[in-house]
Amino acid sequence: MMMKKYLIILLVWFVSDVELALATAGESSLQPENLRCEYLENPIGLDEMSPRFNWTHKAGNVAAFGQKQTAYRIIVASEVRLLHQNKGDEWDSGWVNSDQMQQIEYKGKVLRSDRYYYWKVVVKDEKGLVSAWSKTAFWATGLLQQNDWKAKWIGTNELFDPSQKDCNISDPWLRKTFNLPQKPGKAVLFLASVGYHELYVNGKKVGDDVLSPAVTDHTKRARYVAYDIAAALKPGKNVIAIWLGTSWSIFGPYLTAGRPNTPIVIAQTAIYNTKTPVAGAKPTLVVQTDESWKTHASPSKLLGTWDFAKMGGELWDANQEIADWNTITCDEAKWSKVTVYQPDLILSAQTVEPNRLFDEIKAIGIESRPDGSYRVDMGVNFAGWTEVDLRGNKGDRIAFEYSEREQMDQTFNLHSAYIIGARGKGTFRNRFNYSSGRWIVIRGLKYKPQLSEIRGWMVRTNFQAATNFECSDTLQNWIYDKVKWTFQNLSIGGFVVDCPQRERLGYGGDAHATCETGMYNYKLGAFYTKWMQDWRDVQGTESIVGNMYDPEFARKKVMSGRLMNNGVLPHTAPTYSGGGGPAWGGIVVSLPWFVYQHEGDKRILEKNFELIRGWLSFLDSHTKDDILQRFGGDWDFLGDWLWPGATAQGMNNNKEETLCLNNSYRVFNLRTAAKIARVIGKDVEAEHWEQQAERCRAAIHARFYRAADHSYADSSMANLAAALLAEIPPADLRAAVMKRLEKDILVLHKGHINVGITGGAMLFKLLRQEGRDDLIYSMTSQKDYPSWGYMKANGATTIWEMWEKDLPGHSLLHSSYLYPGAWYIEGLAGIQRDPARPGFQDFIIKMPGLDQKQLSWARASFDSPAGQIKTAWRREAGRTELEVTVPPNCRGRLNLPEHMLREVIGERKYIKILEVKNGYGLVLLSSGKYIFKM
Structure with a gap:
């Protein structure tokens, strides 16, 4: 008999009575704020013809209750002055009786290229009282049609030679001088490059973005960045200068006929005298890239060849510096004519935040070593830039080697160098590459550097943080912090890389281990929208494994690498290379669904529906008797990856457990696709996928179920989780299979995790859905191998690629095990999505x-x-x-x-x-x- 206890449950209001729940009489309880257009704050260069608006509300009285929007009105104007007069000459939505404040489509006049649009919103509250207008927001359109581009692609005549150990071409400078009769009112320059770029106007860098543009499939597309340069221009002589970085321009999978193996750029700006030119107004001047531009080699050059474990670094030769290369005083006598190219590339806007520098990192220790080198401890493993002040004699070559392992001078061939010039001093600083590691070995210095002379910065996409979390368990806090730090260090260029030092590939399988962690901790609507476009671009091509420049190896011995045009997906986007399995391509189904649940974004479902249909159709073509069969080469049908002891056991195998897991994942994809189809009104497809999922479920259960212990295939934790997540067990067996998973975690593995990337993502997704915080807590609270606590005990400052630390060739900053990051918010903090109404x-x-x-x-x-x-x-x-x-x-x-x-x-x-x-x-x-x- 239970002991009777006195239980007092109180609800305390922060106001004395219900009347105080309303704001001051006659004043609205709401004020719209945080205005966003296509997830971005005041973006410029959008090419979306029907952009969407979002906002949130500030409470007029923070102590009140029941504040609710009952109607909204949006106005969009071509000029700020019109907006201030509450005139929406481009669009006035009128009063719309709705509480909607997310994903509201613009429905005004047809948008024009290269124009600013100003907007604001006003709302009615729960009593019908009208709020004050929001602050003014804006967006600017890009070049909305391909024929708006009049510029030409230009570069140098130097071409990359892949047979060299290090890149043989310099990062080129390009420039154009022109005259203006007066200070302009408006000038937005649109710039797309294959390879990284920096833009300068009259000697000053425009913008604080780095490593631009976002990484893109350069077999099909180049993304342009919009720069408002009006303030930097002046009456008289001006110069626009562009610095190109080799980087992704020589990436093997992007090698195509018609595009040179060298960095290239296209840019144009229409310069107007007035800030808001009227429709049909002629610009004062149009400046665009063409054969009239001049080029010169810069002091910067890529070290390495931008390939697997050959990302290298940068070489700076101070003897090649030209101080005024980007100013009007520069003597162009020794500059060459550019080369004009005609690549077949779609030009589209970069509708994702650019890369920026974050978190200045200061050296914490310097060790003098017997061989005359110095080893610098930066205190934390990070991906980003370093800056070192240097002194020496002209011609001295100072070398930098980067390592994430204390016992190694260099990992993954990451290295940079600086050649001292005539001044006898200088500063090495990254520009068109980045390193990854904790330790830097400096060779060639004749003195011990000071801590203050060495600095670092983490580089990542400039999305905003969304969440703070802490709890009473210090280990959980450590895991949460390190998961977030690792995610940020992987989010470079508008997609999540598997690792920033060895590959820099956008694996779909790894994305399952990161995406919900990302969404619960950062504002990633634009980020994932861009990445999904990357997946649409790469569809129809098998993955490439090996050296792209060795066609015999890349295209025949391991994989075909040929266009398939049947829905097949490579295992990475936008990068094509690398191995994977059905769960890797399956990200094109699950990621749009997760974004929809999180953001209430139906458009991402609609835009990717054909991508989803194509992928599922491809899997159907490899199915027999409702069981997906193994397909492709050795690296095309991976199942779970990097579970404890996996390398010793053999991960890339033809065993039944791999077939079982991949079939369960396919059913999970089918069920998710059916939900997507229902949301967007594709009921025929939804019913087809629902019926198909049920047939496959039954076939999987009949083949792989082990009645003796209520498990599947090899009775592994991964297959138990995959079967339960995909709803493979019949309803009357589900509880028994769940109990068997519980036993696997708590008894057979003594509370430890025993899955890898794919299995772990499915396991944590399942346990979060089931509310099994106890099982997740057991796995995240362990301190010995295998666990996150084991990483902490071994001095980790980032999350590793493998549960084992010291296996050579594996990364210590990786996307493998980031899936607890969503649980801290959804489970421990208890903030969960409502599946009936996405968007929170x-x-x-x-x-x-x-x-x-x-x-x-x-x-x-x-x-x-x-x-x-x-x-x-x-x-x-x-x-x-x-x-x-x-x-x-x-x-x-x-x-x-x-x-x-x-x-x-x-x-x-x-x-x-x-x-x-x-x-x-x-x-x-x-x-x-x-x-x-x-």
């Missing part, structure tokens, strides 16, 4: 199923697409306190144990019970801040 205007709060000894408190703030959600809970001396902040125009569904729910309901009329199920009940919370004491 409705969301669920559920405290984790852990006891006080495991975790006594946790708190998080999450800038969701709909506003900032906060939770904080604490368990102490048999009492539980929970704080929840529901943002304006949102609703939280609080999930509480049923016996507690009965005590709460009836206490306050403002709490509405929604359902009671499986021992838990859901109550509805309108916007406001709540404290529950239980």
Whole structure:
């Protein structure tokens, strides 16, 4: 008989009565803020013809409850002055009775190329009171049609020779001088390059982006970046200068007929006297790349060949410097004419944030070594730039070797060098490449450098952070911090690389291990929208494994590398290379669905529907009796990857466990695709995929189920998780299979994880869905091998590629095991998506199923697409306190144990019970801040 306890459950309001829930009489309770267009703040250069608007709300009274938008009005104007007069000459939505504040499409006049558009929004609150107008936001269009481009692709006549150990061509300078009669009012320069670029106007760099543009499939596309250069121009003589970096221009898989194996650029700007030229106005001058531009080799050159483990670094020869190369004073007498090229590339806008420098990293130690070199400890493993002040004699070559392993001078052939010039001093600084590691060995210096002379920066795509989290468990905090740091160091160029030092490839399988962690911790709507376009671009081509410049190896012995045009996908995008399996291509189904759930973005489902259909059709062509068969070469049908001890056991195999896992994953893809089809009204396809999933489910269960212990195939943790996630077990067996998974974790592996990248992503997804925080906590709280705690005990500052540390050739900064990052927010902080209404205007709060000894408190703030959600809970001396902040125009569904729910309901009329199920009940919370004491 249970001991009867006195349970007091209180709900504390931060106001004294209901009347205070309303803002001051006559004033709206809402104020629109955080205006975004296509997920970006005031973007320029968009080529989307129907851009979408998002905003959130600031509460007029932070102590109030029930703030809700009941209507909105958006106006878009061609000039700021018109907007200030509340005139929308481009579009006035009128009052729309809706609480929608996400993914609202522009429905005004047809957009024109190279124009600024200004917009703002006003709303009505729950009492019909009208808010103040939001602050002014804007976006600028790019060149909306391919025939808007009048410029020509230009570069040098130097071509890359892949037979060399290091790149044989210099990073070129290009420049153009011109005259202006007066200071311009408007001038936006659109610049696309194959290879990285920097833009200068009259000697000054434009923008603070680095390593631009975003990485793109240069067999099909080049992305242009828009730069507003009006402020940098002046009356009289001006110069526009462009510096190209070799980088991705010589990447083997991008080698195509018609495009030279060298960096090239196309750019143009129309310069107007007025800031807002009227329709049909002629520009004062058009400056564009053509044969009239001049070029000269720069002091910078790529070290390495931009290939597997040959990413190298940079060589700077100070003897080749020309101080005024980008100013009007430069003598062009020794400059050459550019070469004009005609590559067949689609030009489209870079609708993702650029790369930026973050987190200045200072050296913490320098060791003098017997061979005269110096070893610098930067204190943390990171991917990014380094800067070192140097002194020496003219011609001295100072070498830098980068390593992520303390016992090695150099890992993955990452190295750079600087040649001292006549001044006898200088500074090495990255420009068109980046390194990855913690330690730097400096060779060639005749003195010991000072700590203050060595600096570093992490480089990543400039998306915004969304979340803060911490809890009572220091190991969990360490894992969370290192998962986030690792994710950031992998997010370079508008996609997630597997590792920043060895490959820099965008693996689809690895994306499963990172994408929900990414979305729960960063604002990645634009980032993943861009990456999905990359996947559409690469469809129809098999992966390439090996040296692209050795056709015999790359195209015949390992994989064909030929165009297939039947829905096949390579295992990486936009990079083509690398091995994988069905779960790698399967990212094209799951990632759009996850983005839709997170952002409420139906367009990403619509744009990628044919991509999804093509991929599933390709898998169908390799299916027999409802079982997917092995296809492709040795590196085309991988299953789980990098589980504990995997390299010794053999990962790339033809065993039944691989076939089982890949078939389960295919069913997971089919079920997800059916959901996507239902959302966008493709009911015929949805029914087909639902029926197909059920047939395949039955076939998989019949072939692979092991009744003796309720497992599948080899009874591995990965196959148990995959089968459960794909709903393979019949309903009457599901609980038994789940119990078998629990035993596998807690008993057979003594609380440890025993999966890799693919299996781990599915395992954590499953356990989050099932609310099994206890099982996830068991795996994340271990401190011996294999575990994240083992990484911590071995001095890790980033998450490794493998559970083992010291296997040679493997990365210590990798995308493999980042999947706990979503659980900290969704599980421990308890902030969960509402599957019935994507986008977080409705969301669920559920405290984790852990006891006080495991975790006594946790708190998080999450800038969701709909506003900032906060939770904080604490368990102490048999009492539980929970704080929840529901943002304006949102609703939280609080999930509480049923016996507690009965005590709460009836206490306050403002709490509405929604359902009671499986021992838990859901109550509805309108916007406001709540404290529950239980």
